Amino acid sequence: MERRIIPPPADWKATTTAFAWCPYCGRAVNFVMDNRLNIARCERCGISENDFYVRQFNRIWRESELNSFLKKVKRRGKTNQ
């Protein structure tokens, strides 16, 4: 099954909060922690930060960028459980 990728608007900036661009929802969404796998997921569709396009649009490439993103999500304290 092919999912449609929706890129962010040109003025979208990778953000300093747990808010991130979800290329599958086509909008900025909250990411929440999946404590079982220790990954962050889109609150709406459940895609994780491991997804290529999620990383591309939110500029999460390096380990340090991923860690700081996860820290922001964790700080919000919400989980999907």
Ligand SMILES: [Zn+2]
């Ligand atoms: Zn989504």
